[in-house]
Amino acid sequence: MSYTIIIIVVTILISLAAFNNDEIKHKLILYPYGMDGHPAEFYRLLSSGFIHEDIPHLAFNMYALYAFGQYMEIQFAELSFSWVFVVLYLTGIIIASLPALFKHRLHSYYAALGASGGVSAVIFAFIYYHPWSKIGMVFIPGLGIPAIVFAILYLVYSAYSARKGSGNIGHDAHFWGGVYGFAFAFFSDPTHGRIFIEQLKGFQ
Secondary structure, eight states: OOHHHHHHHHHHHHHHHHHTOHHHHHHHSBOHHHHTTOGGGTTHHHHGGGOOSSHHHHHHHHHHHHHHHHHHHHHHHHHSOTTHHHHHHHHHHHHHHHHHHHHSTTOTTOOBOOSHHHHHHHHHHHHHHOTTSEEEETTEEEEEEEHHHHHHHHHHHHHHHHHHTOTTSOHHHHHHHHHHHHHHHHHHSTTTTHHHHHHHHTOO
């Protein structure tokens, strides 16, 4: 069984448990106000990535993880070890959660959850190796834009939305998860950028 499938199964099981048990949800959720000055609570930087708001939120993240995760497992296996994918995903969740920790540490109303930071990291690592692959719109096969174009639009939109503070979506986590995933791919790639440049030059 692939690491991607294992992560998906574990995330679904924990998320479903949290749907039916508020105590589990409150124990795992990212709550910067309660974490400020309490290092023992920092596990929430990771645990919050294994719970979700509702079924659609869970389904979308796990679909995206399934779609890109197995490609990245193969990619890392060819370069080094497939378990590097697990490091990417888990550290992606943590890194993407840090901005919220600092930004909202004085806001008692703020809490966050979801695997979006880790999923964004996986997607952007994929984009590093396959910048001209088409990333399609969910549920609309055949429609898609080059991955590198998607990456630029995604980061611009996430940065703008985070600055504007629109909705209850963790735009900061999306942005920094993506940036981290690309950086992780760059530094774990033995050529440190040559593969990406060659892929860009190889556009037909």
